[in-house]
Each structure stands twice: as C-alpha cells, then as structure tokens.
Amino acid sequence: MANYYIHFSIKLSVTPEQTTWWHSLEAALEQSAADRTGTPFDVLNSILEDIDLGCLDLCVKHAAGAVYLHDDFGNPDLEAVASILQEFLRAHESKELITFSWADICDKPRADAYGGGIFAITATRIASVNTATLESQAHLQHAAGVVDLDFTPETP
Numbered sequence: 001m002a003n004y005y006i007h008f009s010i011k012l013s014v015t016p017e018q019t020t021w022w023h024s025l026e027a028a029l030e031q032s033a034a035d036r037t038g039t040p041f042d043v044l045n046s047i048l049e050d051i052d053l054g055c056l057d058l059c060v061k062h063a064a065g066a067v068y069l070h071d072d073f074g075n076p077d078l079e080a081v082a083s084i085l086q087e088f089l090r091a092h093e094s095k096e097l098i099t100f101s102w103a104d105i106c107d108k109p110r111a112d113a114y115g116g117g118i119f120a121i122t123a124t125r126i127a128s129v130n131t132a133t134l135e136s137q138a139h140l141q142h143a144a145g146v147v148d149l150d151f152t153p154e155t156p
Contacts, residue, residue, distance in 0.1 A: 003106065004104070004113060005075065005106070006071065006074060006075060006076055006078065008078065008101065009070040013066055014067050022088075026060050056076065056077050057071045057072055058072075058081055069081065069100075074105075076102075078119065079126075082128070086126055089122060089123040090123045095123070097120060098122075102117055103115075
C-alpha cells in the first residue's frame with residue numbers, strides 16, 4: 001500500500017501587531033468554538049467555523065519579525081490554509097500578495113504520486129493551479145498541434 005502526502009511551508013514577514021494576530025489564531029485553534037468569544041476571536045470564528053480543524057494540519061512557528069507556517073503530518077487542508085492567509089490580509093487591510101507552493105509526494109513510486117502546485121492569495125482573491133492541470137494543458141496543446149508549448153498564464 002502506498003501512502004500519499006502533501007507538504008508546504010511558507011515564511012511571512014510580520015509586524016508586532018501581525019504577530020499578535022497569529023498568536024490569537026493559535027489560541028483559537030486550541031479552543032472549542034464555544035470558548036472562542038470576543039475580539040479577536042469574532043473574526044477568526046467566521047473562517048474557522050467552515051474548517052474541519054481535525055484536518056487542518058497547520059503548524060505556526062514564530063521568529064523575530066517572521067511567522068512560519070507548515071504542515072505537520074503531510075495532509076493539510078490547503079484551501080483552509082489559503083482562507084486563513086486571506087483573512088490575515090483582510091484583517092490588516094493589506095494589498096500584499098502571499099504565495100505558497102505545495103508538494104504532492106508518495107512513499108512508493110507511482111505515476112500519479114508526484115506533483116504539487118501554487119496558491120496566490122490577496123485580500124480579495126484566492127487562485128491556485130496544480131501540476132496535473134499544467135500536464136493536461138500540455139497534452140491538449142500538443143494534440144492541437146502546438147509546437148512551442150506555452151504555460152504562460154493568461155493575464156486578467
């Protein structure tokens with residue numbers, strides 16, 4: 001039997017105020033919904049209520065001026081992580097772009113076991129693409145007779 005894993009890691013440069021937000025998130029993740037009351041939990045509750053916290057698999061580590069986020073067990077809910085990062089941007093009225101990539105791996109050689117992707121997050125949008133999509137795009141372009149394959153994303 002093969003075991004499949006997803007791994008990600010991201011470093012965010014943060015201000016002391018933003019560090020406090022991440023500490024609040026950590027506290028919220030450790031409490032039941034009934035115990036999460038008052039500021040800053042009110043905002044966090046709105047995003048945490050839609051997340052299966054048992055499947056989140058999110059570790060938050062702190063360093064001077066930085067927060068590191070990564071999976072712990074190889075099975076993170078990447079969409080939930082992206083939603084948390086978006087809420088972080090919204091909470092600080094940030095115009096920044098946060099990106100992170102993930103890796104799909106397996107402990108046995110399997111044709112479909114390796115890949116990954118990228119998330120791009122702003123306060124107003126979450127976008128992602130995975131390597132399986134790019135692979136499919138290459139096959140479609142080749143079948144259509146495209147000689148110079150192009151993975152350049154379309155500009156909005």
